[in-house]
Structures are given as structure tokens and as C-alpha cells.
Amino acid sequence: MNPGFSQKNRVIIFRLFYIVIFIVLLVRYAYVQLIQQDIYYRQSERNRIRPITLEPPRGVVRDRFEEILIDNVPAYSVYAIPNELSSPDSVFAFLGDLLDIPAEEFHMKYKRDRRGPFQKVKICQYVDFEALARLEENKLDLPGIVYGVEPRRFYPSGVRAPHLFGYLGEIDEKGLQSEEYADYDRGDIIGKAGIEKIYEKILQGKKGYQFVEVDALGREVSVIEELKSQPPVPGLELQLSIDAGLQRLLEQKMDTLRGGAAILNCQNGEVIALVSKPGYDPELFAKPITLKTWKELTNDPAKPLFDRMVQSGTNPGSTYKIITAIAGLQENLINPEEKVFCPGYYRLGRRTFKCWKAGGHGSVNLRQAIEQSCNVYFYRMIQKVGLENWSKYSRMFHFGEKTGIDLTHEFSGSVPDKTYFDRRYGAGKWSTGLLLNLTVGQGELLVTPLQMASFALLVANRGYGYRPHVNRIIKNPATDDDQEFFEHQPLIVQGIREDVWDLIHQGMYDVVYGVNGTAKRANPGKIRVAGKTGTAQNPHGEDHAWFIGFAPYKNPKVAFCFFVENGGGGGAVAAPIARAMLTYLLREDKI
Amino acid sequence: MLWDKDDLKKADIVLLIAFSGLLVIGLLIIYSATHGENLDINQNFSKQAVWILIGWLLLALVTMLPFKVYHEMAFPAYIFSILLLIAVLFWGSGAGVKRWFAFGPFRFQPAEIAKIATLLFLAKYAADSKRNFKSFRDIAVAFAIVGLPTLLIMKQPDLGTALVFVAMVLPILFWAGLSLFTVFLLIAPIITLASAFTFFSFFIAMVFIIGVMVVSGRGPKVIIPNFILNIGVGIVTPILWNQLHNYQKSRILTFIGLEQDPRGLGYQVLQSKVAIGSGGMWGKGWMEGTQTQLRFLPEQHTDFIFSVLGEEFGFLGVLIVLVLFFLLLWRALNIAQSSKNVFASLVVIGASTIIAFHVIVNTGMTVGIMPVTGLPLPFLSYGGSSLLTSTLLVGLILNAGRRRFQYL
Numbered sequence: 001m002n003p004g005f006s007q008k009n010r011v012i013i014f015r016l017f018y019i020v021i022f023i024v025l026l027v028r029y030a031y032v033q034l035i036q037q038d039i040y041y042r043q044s045e046r047n048r049i050r051p052i053t054l055e056p057p058r059g060v061v062r063d064r065f066e067e068i069l070i071d072n073v074p075a076y077s078v079y080a081i082p083n084e085l086s087s088p089d090s091v092f093a094f095l096g097d098l099l100d101i102p103a104e105e106f107h108m109k110y111k112r113d114r115r116g117p118f119q120k121v122k123i124c125q126y127v128d129f130e131a132l133a134r135l136e137e138n139k140l141d142l143p144g145i146v147y148g149v150e151p152r153r154f155y156p157s158g159v160r161a162p163h164l165f166g167y168l169g170e171i172d173e174k175g176l177q178s179e180e181y182a183d184y185d186r187g188d189i190i191g192k193a194g195i196e197k198i199y200e201k202i203l204q205g206k207k208g209y210q211f212v213e214v215d216a217l218g219r220e221v222s223v224i225e226e227l228k229s230q231p232p233v234p235g236l237e238l239q240l241s242i243d244a245g246l247q248r249l250l251e252q253k254m255d256t257l258r259g260g261a262a263i264l265n266c267q268n269g270e271v272i273a274l275v276s277k278p279g280y281d282p283e284l285f286a287k288p289i290t291l292k293t294w295k296e297l298t299n300d301p302a303k304p305l306f307d308r309m310v311q312s313g314t315n316p317g318s319t320y321k322i323i324t325a326i327a328g329l330q331e332n333l334i335n336p337e338e339k340v341f342c343p344g345y346y347r348l349g350r351r352t353f354k355c356w357k358a359g360g361h362g363s364v365n366l367r368q369a370i371e372q373s374c375n376v377y378f379y380r381m382i383q384k385v386g387l388e389n390w391s392k393y394s395r396m397f398h399f400g401e402k403t404g405i406d407l408t409h410e411f412s413g414s415v416p417d418k419t420y421f422d423r424r425y426g427a428g429k430w431s432t433g434l435l436l437n438l439t440v441g442q443g444e445l446l447v448t449p450l451q452m453a454s455f456a457l458l459v460a461n462r463g464y465g466y467r468p469h470v471n472r473i474i475k476n477p478a479t480d481d482d483q484e485f486f487e488h489q490p491l492i493v494q495g496i497r498e499d500v501w502d503l504i505h506q507g508m509y510d511v512v513y514g515v516n517g518t519a520k521r522a523n524p525g526k527i528r529v530a531g532k533t534g535t536a537q538n539p540h541g542e543d544h545a546w547f548i549g550f551a552p553y554k555n556p557k558v559a560f561c562f563f564v565e566n567g568g569g570g571g572a573v574a575a576p577i578a579r580a581m582l583t584y585l586l587r588e589d590k591i
Numbered sequence: 592m593l594w595d596k597d598d599l600k601k602a603d604i605v606l607l608i609a610f611s612g613l614l615v616i617g618l619l620i621i622y623s624a625t626h627g628e629n630l631d632i633n634q635n636f637s638k639q640a641v642w643i644l645i646g647w648l649l650l651a652l653v654t655m656l657p658f659k660v661y662h663e664m665a666f667p668a669y670i671f672s673i674l675l676l677i678a679v680l681f682w683g684s685g686a687g688v689k690r691w692f693a694f695g696p697f698r699f700q701p702a703e704i705a706k707i708a709t710l711l712f713l714a715k716y717a718a719d720s721k722r723n724f725k726s727f728r729d730i731a732v733a734f735a736i737v738g739l740p741t742l743l744i745m746k747q748p749d750l751g752t753a754l755v756f757v758a759m760v761l762p763i764l765f766w767a768g769l770s771l772f773t774v775f776l777l778i779a780p781i782i783t784l785a786s787a788f789t790f791f792s793f794f795i796a797m798v799f800i801i802g803v804m805v806v807s808g809r810g811p812k813v814i815i816p817n818f819i820l821n822i823g824v825g826i827v828t829p830i831l832w833n834q835l836h837n838y839q840k841s842r843i844l845t846f847i848g849l850e851q852d853p854r855g856l857g858y859q860v861l862q863s864k865v866a867i868g869s870g871g872m873w874g875k876g877w878m879e880g881t882q883t884q885l886r887f888l889p890e891q892h893t894d895f896i897f898s899v900l901g902e903e904f905g906f907l908g909v910l911i912v913l914v915l916f917f918l919l920l921w922r923a924l925n926i927a928q929s930s931k932n933v934f935a936s937l938v939v940i941g942a943s944t945i946i947a948f949h950v951i952v953n954t955g956m957t958v959g960i961m962p963v964t965g966l967p968l969p970f971l972s973y974g975g976s977s978l979l980t981s982t983l984l985v986g987l988i989l990n991a992g993r994r995r996f997q998y999l
Contacts, residue, residue, distance in 0.1 A: 044866065
């Protein structure tokens, strides 16, 4: 030991060293824990607290008698957590087997929507409970795969009106950038067609949020009660004007056909039934829809995705003769008592135009011509009425424009006029033959079946109609009396004389009740029906069958249009469905 | 004689209480940090409890053995531990890092044995009455004794543990008679090295070093060569540094805590500071720390156990534990001072230095004033080998205290 520097002094050096070091440590800890506490406390709260959005339940949709048409049921979405998904290839392949979905779809969504290692990516939605049970059984072989409840649409009434209902889907890139969906987020589910799209903002509701505690891996541990959460505001409910019973009946009657039916309430334009066939099961879109199913639907030659009632135009056939009749009478160009002889054909220059009845109708006046749907009579009369009047009255009855129904992608149809023909064929170069075609609802005239139903309503009400609509009431499910009724939009044709209406009504009455009426099969017995059949020639196959009309004859309550593609004669195919409809309404005491 | 009736009276009761208090607090925090549904770690509490029981048996044994046993064991134990350190480099377990031998579920780190063996052997060497720590030769041999295991451990690589060996040399030599000035001369090049990267800091360091040498009153024969040595270190260091690859530089900077990778060491320290800082004065309560319970805090039952304490028991908890450590070290100095046995006295200095180094580096690391080196906190951190080594060191201190009036 060094005698010059005693152990006593050496121990003091050690003690001083320890004192200094421990004071430095304590000062540092005091600084971090006492002075900087607020900063670090806030940071620790930010670490553990995460706001999450709460999806509101989407509004329920009911029929006019409160029967639920579109409801919500719990379904499940499947998510992948990148951080825990060690081998996406094998896990997705296995998951694809379990859910019966090609694994590429998972890969596509996973790649597209991946945000961070701890943020879950939705790779599949609308998985039902059975599939979920299979998933749960094999949980250990699916590391990084989790699921969550997410309601899906459910159609409990048996009504399968996919075109009317529309469907839901994830908002796309275009939608996200549009003004209309400014307050929507990626991954949100929105209405893509039908009333789901038209009434999206009403059905959607408002998102809520709450604060949850998460762990270091981003897993939710619990809800933090102390922090005020904002509950979601449920979407509003719709009550449609649809009568589920009638809709079911018509869907069933027309199930094997191509075509459809539109039934309107004469008193306000409410759509009581709207059928378009063929359709598809709306549940298809409430389940994980595969690319294969989607391709099958889009490539089907029968075009099941297409709403034939609203979205497509076609020739109305003889149902359109009424326009010529009204125009001629109103303009005093037709004398209703004047008789025309029908030998079964009509010669114009070197061309021969056939009447549908090869033997001819003999001598017919206006009323008889409507009753028997004589072409020759109208070939003669249209030449008196002329193209300009025909176009004018077509427009006056709102052909060539959208009815304004609250459904998507409505087609406006097209009404040709002189300018159109001049442009198309050159001024003066088109023949009267074109005009003859138009009067019997052939040629370049295009209408939608819904327009024909709306037309039937205008005729039934003698010019006082309404724009058709499917929604009746918007209801707040929270407060029962908070209801907003749909405002009926009048659709009026002014100035037609009463005697003109009388004649047209009589003619349409004879169609069902006259000896030679073309739609005797529409007679339901108890009440009187008026109507007009049509058989539109179709260069691609069988004729299209039409039947429009209204009932009861004296005090019209419903106006209707039935349309069957390739169905043949309107009287033979379409009229019996009308009778079935009226019989049903009578039996149910609804008319 | 192994057992003495007065043993209990002679044992340093304050030191024993500080030691026991730290173990209890450690168990409490380990429970908080590892309870839960995770089966891998929720057994850690009971495992640690078993280790503590084994530790107490070991403590009794180490305290009871006559001190001369350690004196005799020192050299063979040193040689044995060096052989083990070489063996672990060839046959050790672990991918890339070879630190331990595995026997079934048990892992055994030769470095822990080497710590104690080197301590004993260095103390034995320094305690020899023939030593003169004014001679360059004796100082060099002392450094060589520590340098050999240090280099072998750096090869594993385990820089944190290697630094523990370096840390014990100067205190032991100083206690054995090395002059304060020589200690300064030995530390000076390290100061120079750290300051050599900017001219300004280098200039300040040189002024300081020359100042101390002049004030000490030594002649130019001592001052000039040491001055040249320091200048030389200052010039060579930046040149060597610039020849390193970027990844090597980055590794060194990260190691000494100057460069932090976002989700690596820097992330750990940030979460640790958040845990400690958010604890405030009184803490969030036992098992109530959000950073701990939600696992934002990494390595929370091992290296960062002190952060759990800081979060759940606040500054008060930190103060209590630091005071307990301080008491333990303070009492160890009393024993070293009063021991009549030079070897035992040196062992106590070395043992308390090892404990102190761990405490300072670990508690400094969790608040970001020390680099992240992976050194556990003695008595509190989960882990059998760390606990047994620390307990053994305490046993040596207690033993020396019990026999402080014995010369041999």
C-alpha cells in the first residue's frame, strides 16, 4: 500500500465518485419524471389510445305495408395483418380452399390496400357463419388472418327485385375523388345501383367513433370508457310504394320470361310493382362475389344485370296507335265515324304493308280499329295526321324524355321527327313508309316499358298524371313519427278535349270487352279493365308482346304495362298476366 | 472452521437488508411485466423466485467459506475460465453470437464465471506485497490479466460485458496503491480519443490534460512523453476513423449511442423514456403502467426492468431503488476500508465496482444518458445467471465483512 496516500483518502475518492454519480442519475430521473412528465404522459396516451370508427347500421327498406324488403344480418369480413402474415402465398391458398374463393383475389386486395405492418387489410367480406366456423377450426394454420363482424344486406321477403334494390359495393377510386362522396373513406361500402345508390346518403347514416386501447402490436385491448365516444347515427329507413305481395306474384308469373311489368298507382304515380326478368338473386352481391360469377352475369346473353323496364328502349308496337288516335281526334283530322276498309294489307306505291290479320278486318271505324288493333286503319289515318303532329303528341305525352323515376340509369327513349329524318336520310328523301311504321309503334321509335306504364296512367287520368317513383316515406327509426313523405310530381298533358278521352277510353274498353277485342283474356270478371295490346315485330326472333292499360275502367286506380320479349302476341301472352294481377288485387281487397 | 455462532452478528445487516429489498422489488416488477396470458413469459415470476432461493443458498455458502479458499482458487479458476471462454467460441450455442453453452433448458455463460475468476485473480495479483504500482511492468501485467478475457469476450461479441472487465481494473489498482496521477494518465488517452473529432474539443482536452500534469508538479520526463502520446492519439484517431467502412462507423456510433435506428435501439430508449417520464412522481400503480402492460416497452423484464419501475412506481420508486443500491455500495466501501486482509479488501472493491458499473450503465441507459449495451440491472432484471453472479459478488463482500479482523 502506498503510505503517501492513505486508504482513508482513497475511500473518500470512491465515496465522492458514488455521490456524484447517484446525484447525476437522480437529477436526470427527476428531470424526466417531474419536469418532462406531461410530454411523456401525452406520448404514452398517444401510444395506447386509438380512435376507431363505428359503422352505422344501414337503413332498412320496407314495402308499402311495412313488410321488410331489405334488412341487415351479421356477416363477417376477413382481414390479414401484414406483420403476422409470414407467408401470404400458402396462407391465402389455404384460405381460398376454406372459403371457396380463388386466392388471387386475396392477393389483389392485399397488395392494393396494404398500409402498414400493423394495419389490417380487408381481403374478403360477407363471409357467412358456416365459412367462418371452418376458418375458426383451422385458425392455427392461418397466422395473420383475423375476422370482424360487418353487417350485410339480407332480403327476407322473398321479393327478388335486384334492379329495383340495387346492390352495395366498396367505394372505388373514382368515387373517393368525387365531390359527391367527399366524406367517405377508403373501404366504405356504398350503394352501387338502384335505390341503394339513389338513396345512399339517406340509408348510410353517420359514422361514430370511440377510443380503444391498443397494445404495441396494434391489437385492440379494450374500449376506453372515460373518453367520450360518438355513437353512430343509424341510417334512415325507406318505405317503398312497392306492394311486396303483388311484386312476388308478378315475379313468379314472369319468372321464366324475358321482359317485365310496371304497375303504377293512378292517384299519385307510386310504383306498386316493378319487375324485370331475367334477374339475379340480390344475395349474390351480399356474399363474396367471385370474378367468375361476375363474368357469368355480364356475359349472359339474356343480360340479367339489365333493367328492361327502365334502362332499355324498344318498339312499343300497336300500343302506340293511341298516340295517332289522340293526335288525329284532337286536331280534328280524324272523323271517328269514318270507316276504312281493311283487306289485310295496305299498298303504298310499290310497297305492301300488312295488317296483322291476313284476312283483313273489313270496314272499321276508330273505336273498332282500336278494339281490333287494325293496322290498315292507322296506315290511312297517319297520313292525315302527319309526322309533325305525331311527333308533337308523342312529346306532349312525355315520350323521348326520362320519367324521372328514382332509379339509376334511366333511358329516355327516342321520338323521331322531321328534322331527324331529314338529317338521317336527307331532306325529302325519306318515304311515307317510315311514317306508317311509326304509327304502329315500329321503326325508329324507342320507348321504355316504364314510359308505357306512365303513358297508360296519363290516359287513365285523362291527362293528369304523376312522375313514377318507388319511394314513399323516409323514416327515422329512432323516432317513429319523424317521417318525410315523398312529394308527388305532377305530369300533365293539357288541353285534350273530353270527347277525345271518351273515345279513347271506349276503344280501350272494347279491347277487353268487345266481340273482336284483342285482350279478352285480361278480363278479371268483377271489375272493368281497359287496355291496348301490342305485338312489336322483332327482326331477330319472335315478336315482343305488350299490354298496357288501367283499371277500374270508371275510376282508374292502377295503370300497368306488361312487356314480354319474344313472347308473341300481346293479347295471348301479356293480357293473362294482367288478369292474374287484377284477380290478386281484388282477392286481397286492394283495388 | 466453517460455521461461527457469531456469524449473524458479524454480517453487515444494512447491506443484507438493501440486497433483500432489491430482490423483493425485482420480483414485484417482474410479476407486473410478465403476468398475462402469454405462457412463454408468465412463468418467469416463479422461475425467478426459484433462482432467488438458489441464490440465498449460494450466498450462505459463499459467505461461510474461509476467505483463503478464494485466494487459493483464484489462479486455477482464472485459467479454467479462460479455457471456457476459448471453448465457447468454438462450441458455443447461438447463431452468429456465441456466448453460452446450452444444457437442455439451461444456458450457461462462461463470461459470468470469468468475471468472478478474473476479479479474484487480479485481486490476488495486486494484493501481493511484492507489487509496486509505480513500475510499468506490474501495471502492464495487471492489464494483461484483465485484457485476455476482455478480448475473448469481445470476440463473442459482447461489448457490454467486456466493458465490465475494463471497468474493474483501475479501481482495484487504485485501491492497491496506484497513484491518482497515474490513474489520470491512463484515462487521458480515452478523453483525447473522444475529443479528437473537432479541433475545438481536442484543443480544450489538451489544455485540460497539460494543466493537470503541470499542476501535479511532475517533471518534464513524465509530462513530455505523455503529451506526445495524447497528441499522437488525437491525430491518428480521425485518420483511422475515416478508413472505416460506413457500416462499421454506423455500428460503432450506434453502440455508443450517438446514432439511433428508428425501430431499433433508439426506439427502445424512446419507449423507455416515455414509460419513465409518464410515471411522474408517484407512478401509475403496480400493474397499471400502460407502456408496460401493453408491451410498448421492449425487454421489459430484463434490460429495461428499471423503466417498469419508473412507470409504475414513479420517481419515488426510482429514488428508493437507487438509495438501496447506494447503501449497498456505501457499506461495501466500509468493509473494504476496515478489512485487515488486503486480498479480501481488493475483492470487495472489485465486486462493488462490477455491481456499480452495471447499475450506472443500466439506469443511465433507460433514461438515455448511457448507450444501450445490454447490461442487466443486478438483482432486479430477470435471469438466473445474472442473478447468481450478482449474489455471489454480494456473498464475497459479506464474507469479507464478516472476517474483517482476520489477517489471513
